[in-house]
Amino acid sequence: MPPGGPRTESEPESMWLATTPETDYAPLAGGLDVDTVVVGGGITGLTAADRLTAAGQTVAVLEADRIAESTTGHTTAKLTSQHGLLYDYLTSTFDDERARQYAEANEAAIDTVESRIEALGVDCGFERLPAYVYAASADDVDSLRAEAAAAADLGLPASFTESTDLPYDVPGAVRFDHQAQFHPRTYLLSVAESVHGDGSHVFEETRALDVDPGDPCEVETRRGTVTADDVVVATHFPLDDRNGYFARMHPKQAYLLAVRVGGDLPGGMYYSTASPADTFRPCTVDGEEFLIVGGQSHDVGVTDPPTAERYRRCEAFAREHFDVESVAYRWSTHDYFTVDRVPYVGRAGPGRDHVYVGTGFNGWGMSGGVAAGEIIAELVLTGDSDRADVFDPLRLEPGASAWRFLRENAKVAGRFVGDWVAALSSAGDLPASGEATVTRRNGRPCGVYRDEDGDVHAVSAVCPHMDCLVRWNDAERTWDCPCHGSRFDHDGEVISGPAVEDLPTTEL
Ligand SMILES: Cc1cc2nc3c(=O)[nH]c(=O)nc-3n(C[C@H](O)[C@H](O)[C@H](O)COP(=O)(O)OP(=O)(O)OC[C@H]3O[C@@H](n4cnc5c(N)ncnc54)[C@H](O)[C@@H]3O)c2cc1C
Ligand code: FES
Numbered sequence: 001m002p003p004g005g006p007r008t009e010s011e012p013e014s015m016w017l018a019t020t021p022e023t024d025y026a027p028l029a030g031g032l033d034v035d036t037v038v039v040g041g042g043i044t045g046l047t048a049a050d051r052l053t054a055a056g057q058t059v060a061v062l063e064a065d066r067i068a069e070s071t072t073g074h075t076t077a078k079l080t081s082q083h084g085l086l087y088d089y090l091t092s093t094f095d096d097e098r099a100r101q102y103a104e105a106n107e108a109a110i111d112t113v114e115s116r117i118e119a120l121g122v123d124c125g126f127e128r129l130p131a132y133v134y135a136a137s138a139d140d141v142d143s144l145r146a147e148a149a150a151a152a153d154l155g156l157p158a159s160f161t162e163s164t165d166l167p168y169d170v171p172g173a174v175r176f177d178h179q180a181q182f183h184p185r186t187y188l189l190s191v192a193e194s195v196h197g198d199g200s201h202v203f204e205e206t207r208a209l210d211v212d213p214g215d216p217c218e219v220e221t222r223r224g225t226v227t228a229d230d231v232v233v234a235t236h237f238p239l240d241d242r243n244g245y246f247a248r249m250h251p252k253q254a255y256l257l258a259v260r261v262g263g264d265l266p267g268g269m270y271y272s273t274a275s276p277a278d279t280f281r282p283c284t285v286d287g288e289e290f291l292i293v294g295g296q297s298h299d300v301g302v303t304d305p306p307t308a309e310r311y312r313r314c315e316a317f318a319r320e321h322f323d324v325e326s327v328a329y330r331w332s333t334h335d336y337f338t339v340d341r342v343p344y345v346g347r348a349g350p351g352r353d354h355v356y357v358g359t360g361f362n363g364w365g366m367s368g369g370v371a372a373g374e375i376i377a378e379l380v381l382t383g384d385s386d387r388a389d390v391f392d393p394l395r396l397e398p399g400a401s402a403w404r405f406l407r408e409n410a411k412v413a414g415r416f417v418g419d420w421v422a423a424l425s426s427a428g429d430l431p432a433s434g435e436a437t438v439t440r441r442n443g444r445p446c447g448v449y450r451d452e453d454g455d456v457h458a459v460s461a462v463c464p465h466m467d468c469l470v471r472w473n474d475a476e477r478t479w480d481c482p483c484h485g486s487r488f489d490h491d492g493e494v495i496s497g498p499a500v501e502d503l504p505t506t507e508l
Contacts, residue, residue: 012476014074014331015258015292019285020185023066025196025204028223034058034200036380037219037228039208041067043366044358045234046188047373048380049195049202050116055381058199060226061192062219064207064235068188070496071236074333075366076256076292078269078281079113080131080179081106081156083364085143085273086341088150093340096154098390102342103154105387109370110180117187120194124186125284129268132164134173136274141172144273148174165267168321181269181281184366209500211240213352230354230380234373237336237485237498238357243349243393246466246498249336249360251485255310255475256294257330258283262323265291278317290328293318297363300334301482307332307475332476334485336360345372345391346379356380357393430456430508436472436490445469446506447479449490459492459503470503479503 036052038045041063049059061067081103090099117126135141144160151158157177164173196202203223212218216227238245254276265282272278272295280293295317296310305313311330318324338344338360348355356379358372365372371387378385431437436449438461445461447470459479461469468483478495479488487495492503 012331015329016185017073025202028203028206030224032226034060034228036230037226038232040234042072043369044372046191047370048232048376050191051377053195053200061202062206062208063204066204067192068185071333074331077184079110079366082131082176085147088146091150100154101387101390103156105371106367109367120190122190124183126182128180131176131179131269132173133271134170136272138171140273144172144174213355217354232376233357238359246484249338251300251334252297253300253334254297255314255332257314258290258292258328259318260325261291300485301471301480307473335363337362343368344393345375346388346393457490458506458508464501465499
């Protein structure tokens, strides 16, 4: 640790947001008719919109807040088809054909981004370099060898190696060549500019409230209704969950730091087999070099250890392995993990032939979101995609998913019951300054935060999505729902869904 202890106490701030301009696209103002509505302005929605406008469609992107800020603005931004250890599992639990579709869709996503960058002429730090999963223990070497073999059989540029450029020894690694990294916001702000205009629109501060899958489809917002032939739901967690995604995905939070280090940065992107995994990659932004390093992934809403401690553990890992000079930025976000480890991409469900969804990227939605945007655009434009089968949102792979399905839903049920019992039997005490608690007020669970000035902020602790109780996130100062990942600021305003309504403020 440096003199004075760890340096991870400053306010969280994503490096991607801090080094790019804010956007200010106007909100929707009244009704509109376009070919396709895209709900959600992250990497998935903007990729779909880009592809559709390039094909001559008129598109309206509806973004609840600001584009490319949410999960996409808080990523590590590795652009790779290497998604931990996956391909040995995919070939054995799905089949070779669908494993190949997954591999090809994600490899193609890297090429898509590279060629879009060239066409747009945007300097977003895109760089080809190898990606590694390295063994945190010698016990993991056999599974790394099996992964390298399975991935190579699928045509991926994969090999097993005992040699890396890390400043410490590892027992072995799976190396994928010709992968990439980039500045996701610089890229996507340029993509959004090219979408906006000529009858297509990017609307910010325009939250979609409901999707009517009729003919034409209608997307309702408080600022007007947009009609269209097709709707792409790219809201991270799907808006209007009529296909039970809440029971098939669970949210996990992870933490990142951008640190300045003495000496050389590694020349590849790295991910470990440790649990939770460590992740890091080099990065140059505005001429300055950083190592982005983090991990510490956990189920959203798990507060032991507290989120602030997770940042300290990321910093401790960085300092143990690298000559860390200072911590420049720290940030965190969550992603959705599906029960069978493959995203849900395609037609949303029966009776909803013109509504498409892209979600559940399992922590790999840079390539996954681009692949999803491309596949959905192809489905909208041609009705078919030869890479769509593996991602079918309505698939059921009992062998791959049954155990995780039961385990995750049992956890949700346990949190639901446990948190309600704890809140309703609480003594009703108020927290100290800078702290928060869920307590009982007028017979109802209430989330109370007392800020550093002593002002009290009280909100209903009942998540409007499905009535779980929110928990306090001490590092981000947000109320997080442990069931399906909705997040709210300390005054109850929804930051991210599935909830679309705020936590009502309450009187104490
Ligand atoms: C810590 C961390 C590191 C990661 N690192 C990597 C990595 O290195 N490589 C990788 O491939 N993946 C990575 N991921 C995963 C990746 O960042 C995500 O999968 C991806 O950004 C998801 O993009 P998205 O477009 O689906 O969602 P988002 O970026 O969340 O976009 C969804 C958008 O929809 C908007 N929205 C929501 N509801 C509504 C509504 N009702 N109306 C209108 N708009 C709405 C939101 O405001 C948001 O802007 C990481 C994830 C985490 C948690
Ligand atoms: S996000 Fe589903 S209950 Fe809160």
